[in-house]
Amino acid sequence: MSTAAQTAQGVPPKPAAPSKPTTLWSLLLHNRLAAVGLAFILLWTVIALIAPWIAPYDPYATDMANKLQPPSAGHWFGTDNFGRDILSRVLYGARISIWTGLIAVAISFFIGVPLGGIAAYYGGRTGTVIMRVMDVLLSFPSLVLSMAIAASIGAGLSSAMIAVGVVGIPEFARLMFGQTVSLREKEYVEASRAIGVKDSVILYRHILPNALAPLLVQATLGMGFAILTASSLSFLGLGVKPPIAEWGAMISEGREYIISGQWWLVTFPGLSIATSILGFNLLGDGFRDVLDPRLRSGK
């Protein structure tokens, strides 16, 4: 992605550091944008974990007497058309979004990586078939494909997770494919093969660890994508079921109220989606900068 390169160049040369950072984390923290991204992610993760303790109200308690109240001291983010506290719903929504992102990326990762590895390692017809199927999946716009999957297995949170997960598979498969193609010719892989190590062990022990860096970048970026796509599905009515507090669904429910002036129904869940995705994208770019030796040596 071009943004990665720009980000890397956009970071001003650091003043002579007292000690040259060497570990992944310290490198990452010296990349300011990545640090900002990490901060957003940590913030939302902590919120997701402790939402029940910090939410000022029950996110599902309706109070028709206080509906559509603008932000105030009592309701920081205002109330929605059922009088539910939007701040509490946004905080609870973090749980759904982070959880959806994790599960979806896990599905993509644990299916995509083995497929890509097998396709590259064995090559031949198996490889061709697997990778052509991946190409077919990639040829659909991701949101359209996830909508088709979610619609065919029925709306709901778990089907949204599966849909988003399946859509992410080809990215991981292609990445792993590329890595494996170059790694399988390395001497240590040939040596292992020569002494009779099983293929599965070679793939898992020798190839995967060396291919992990780009996969990690993809997984981080994929989290942002998964959160956005899952929210889009909920916005379109294919995600969570009412009354679950989910950011995309909240925007969908609130959009009817924009023209009548109740901006807070959509603004706060919208900002939440934006900041969480920004966090994952910045961190992903940071990972890429740190893990790519060519970029690192440039500094």
Place this chain on the structure above:
Amino acid sequence: MKKVKLLSTLIAFSVMLAGCASSANPQTPAATNSANSGAAAQSAAKPFLTVAYSEGGTTLDPAEANDLTSDTLVLAAYDQLVTYGIKTENGVNLANTEDIQPMLAESWEVSDDNTVYTFKIRPGVTFQSGNPVDAAAVAYSFERVASSSSGSFLYGMASIKSVTAKDDSTVEITLTAPNHMFLQIISMYTFSIVDQKTVEAQGADYLKTNAAGSGPFTLEKWDPATEAVFTPYEDYWQGAAQLGKVTLKFTKEASNRVLLLDKGDVDMAIEIPPKDVSALESNSNLTVASNASNRILYFAMNSKVEPFNNVKVRQAINYAIPYDELLSGVMYGQASQMKSSVASNTPGFTDAGYVYEHNLDKAKELLKEAGYENGFTFDFTLGSGFDDWEDDAVLIQAELAKIGVTMNINKLARAQFLEQQKTHNLTSYISKWTSFVNDPGYHLGFLMYGSGSSNYNNYQNAEVDKLWEQANAEPDQAKREELYKQAQEIITTEAPWAYLYEYNRIVGMSNKISGYAFYPDEVIRFYPLTKQQ
């Protein structure tokens, strides 16, 4: 070289496709264009009307039309044998469905035993094609309804046995038994008179995408995704319409329709969300017509599925509905309380047996008596497309949670929802209903009669069925209404539905528009409308 060849073939092919697409467009036959070019010059001086509609319609075939937009398109392009009269109540024009007025039939006679109707066709009336409207076309149109998939139920409900063209201008319709709803049913868009000669020349599918009627407007264009355009039929027998052009803009999002109307980009908009009514009323260029309608909204419980096969459980749900919150919070007062399975403005309505109010203690007590002291979990199917349904569902869900009942809301797209409903297997759902013939016999026949075609929640009561059958054969209006009242009381007590509310029909329009009348079928008739320029 090979690539260039391939490319040029592709281009040629796509040009061919494009050519096909434009020539296949059935809405602009060359003949109509040339015939209308003179008319276009005349109509240019007349004002144009633009209306924002919510949906784009599915068919133009009168016998198959079964949604608001399709019905509207059909009524603009076709005439019927007879039609509804108009009355004025509190300065508002309303259709009077009991008052049947002549249309293509100039007059009619009824035999002494009320089973044979003889219609005299108005002389000199022509279809838009120029063919004369005659008795043969009427008989043909009725046969089409009889063999259609959507209209045939109405054909049966009107008790029609045979339709015969006696001579060019006389049609005799024989009924299987006297039927008090007959004239009201044949006034519906379903029984529009179609141009037999044109249809026979063009083939059976012609009417799906084309109009062949004698109505006040000629269809210029219909694209369900964007718009439909009508121009006046200059030789219309009642005189050409006052409008030079009518455009229906299909605008799915309610907020967009509100914006278009508010900014003056359209002259009328239908399906205005209740929450936007007060803002539109403050716009001095607009009038908002909000009329009590007979469109009802109910929460249906499947009488064959546990635990709703238990009357007490259904009654308990009725006590758990937050009626006032639905009326004020969701509908902003643009609805009224529903107290029977029949709308309150239907002749023969009674609220006998209606005892329900929002009372969670009573609901719990009934659940306990039914053996569900600890509550239960059930599936609820929510069809998309109506914002108030989802709001109602969420509020009901919150109330039911208070009595230990868990309601799982499954959302379905509207088309899927309608399909699922037809399986009779949904455990519970919210649905609306409008009886185009404002009569309890018609209404209950669809919804509460054991084998009614829209009794999707499987309500069965032998006594209700018997009362309905008795009433249908009863010629005396007062006695018939008495029978319907007995049926309503049984139904309300047995609570196959929880009654949510009766909608107001909300149409927003520019102050320049006059001539609007409200019909129970909610279709806007464009012919009587005029617009100041």
